[in-house]
Amino acid sequence: xxxxxxxxxxxxxxxxxxxxxxPAFITTELSFTFxxxxxxxxxxxxxxxxxxxIDEQSRIQQCFNIYPGMHSAFHKLASTDHANFEHxxxxxxxTAAQNLGQESDLRKSYVLPLxxxxxxxxxxxxxxxxxxxxxxxxxxxxxxxxxxxxxxxxIINRIIPKAx
Amino acid sequence: xxxxxxxxxxxxxxxTHLQSHWLAKQALKNxxxxxxxxxxxxxxxxxxxxxxxxxxxxLFDKELFKKPMNIKYxxxxxxxxxxxxxxxxxxxxxxxxxxxxxxxxxIQILINYKWRxxxxxxxxRFVIPYLLFIxxxxxxxxxxxxxxxxxxxxxGNLTVCTMLLLWSVYFIAVEI
Numbered sequence: 358x359x360x361x362x363x364x365x366x367x368x369x370x371x372x373x374x375x376x377x378x379x380p381a382f383i384t385t386e387l388s389f390t391f392x393x394x395x396x397x398x399x400x401x402x403x404x405x406x407x408x409x410x411i412d413e414q415s416r417i418q419q420c421f422n423i424y425p426g427m428h429s430a431f432h433k434l435a436s437t438d439h440a441n442f443e444h445x446x447x448x449x450x451x452t453a454a455q456n457l458g459q460e461s462d463l464r465k466s467y468v469l470p471l472x473x474x475x476x477x478x479x480x481x482x483x484x485x486x487x488x489x490x491x492x493x494x495x496x497x498x499x500x501x502x503x504x505x506x507x508x509x510x511x512i513i514n515r516i517i518p519k520a521x
Numbered sequence: 522x523x524x525x526x527x528x529x530x531x532x533x534x535x536x537t538h539l540q541s542h543w544l545a546k547q548a549l550k551n552x553x554x555x556x557x558x559x560x561x562x563x564x565x566x567x568x569x570x571x572x573x574x575x576x577x578x579x580l581f582d583k584e585l586f587k588k589p590m591n592i593k594y595x596x597x598x599x600x601x602x603x604x605x606x607x608x609x610x611x612x613x614x615x616x617x618x619x620x621x622x623x624x625x626x627x628i629q630i631l632i633n634y635k636w637r638x639x640x641x642x643x644x645x646r647f648v649i650p651y652l653l654f655i656x657x658x659x660x661x662x663x664x665x666x667x668x669x670x671x672x673x674x675x676x677g678n679l680t681v682c683t684m685l686l687l688w689s690v691y692f693i694a695v696e697i
Contacts, residue, residue, distance in 0.1 A: 491522055499528070502531035502532065506536045508596070510598060514598055514600060517529070517600060517610060518614075521617050521619070521622070
C-alpha cells in the first residue's frame with residue numbers, strides 16, 4: 358500500500374460542523390515528522406514490523422506526536438492488531454519518558470499526554486469499543502495512576518463504568 | 522477489570538494549589554465529618570482551582586483544635602453526579618462480581634457521599650409512607666374491621682380501605 362503522506366497536504370483540516378444550530382470550525386494542529394509518519398504507517402500496515410527496531414528516543418517522540426484526526430501514537434496502537442508489541446511496552450514507554458525527565462538538566466518528570474481525537478475518543482475508548490484487551494487498557498491506567506492532578510480524569514471518566 | 526480499584530484509589534490527588542501551610546492543619550466540622558478506614562474525613566464539591574477561603578468555610582471549624590490535614594481531589598469527575606456517566610457507574614458498581622472494589626477508600630467515600638443525599642429521600646419516599654400504611658392498617662384491623670356493619674363504621678371502613686388501597690398503589694408505583 359502506498360504511503361498516505363503525500364495526500365496529507367491536500368486535506369483541509371479545518372472541518373466545518375454539520376450541525377446547523379452550532380456552526381463552528383474544528384481546527385486541528387498536527388505535530389509529526391515524515392520519519393514519524395513512516396514509522397506509524399509501518400506499525401499500522403506491516404504485520405511483521407517489530408516495534409523494538411525503533412530506538413527509545415524515537416518511541417518517546419512518537420508519544421508526543423499528533424497525527425491527522427488528532428490521533429496520538431496510542432490511538433494508532435489501540436486501533437490496530439497489526440502492531441507487533443507486548444503490552445508491557447506501554448509501561449516501558451511511560452518509564453522511559455519519566456527517566457528522560459530525570460536525566461535532563463531540569464530534573465522534571467515528563468508525563469505522556471492522553472488526548473482525545475477529533476471524534477472525542479481516547480485510546481482507552483478505542484480499546485473498549487472493539488474487542489476489549491484488558492491488559493492493554495490496564496497498562497494505560499496503571500501508568501497514569503501516579504500522574505499529577507488533572508492529567509486525564511475528565512476524559513477517562515466514561516470508561517470507568519465499562520472497566521468495572 | 523482486575524485492580525481497577527487500585528487505580529481509583531490512586532486518583533485521590535493532592536493539588537499543588539491546596540498545599541498551603543495554613544491548610545495543612547485544620548479541624549473538620551463535628552456535624553458533618555465521617556469516618557472511613559479509620560480516617561476522619563469530609564467531602565465537598567470543588568473546582569479544580571477552588572477558592573481556599575470558601576473551602577475552609579465549608580469544611581472546617583475554626584474554633585476547634587487543629588490537627589494535620591490532607592486535602593485531596595478525586596480526579597475522576599462526574600462519577601458522583603446524576604449524569605449518564607454517573608448512572609452507568611453506579612449501575613455497573615451495583616452488579617459487579619468484584620466485591621474487593623468495595624474495600625477501597627474512594628469507593629466507600631463515594632457511597633457515603635451518595636447515601637448522604639439518598640437517606641432523607643428514602644425516609645420521605647419509603648419509611649414514612651410505610652409507617653403511615655402500618656398505622657392505617659392497625660386502625661382498620663382494630664377499630665373498623667370487626668364493626669364494619671355498625672352504623673357510621675361502615676363508611677369509616679370504606680374510607681380506611683380506600684386509604685389502604687391507595688397506599689398499596691403508591692408502593693407498587695414507587696417500585697416500578
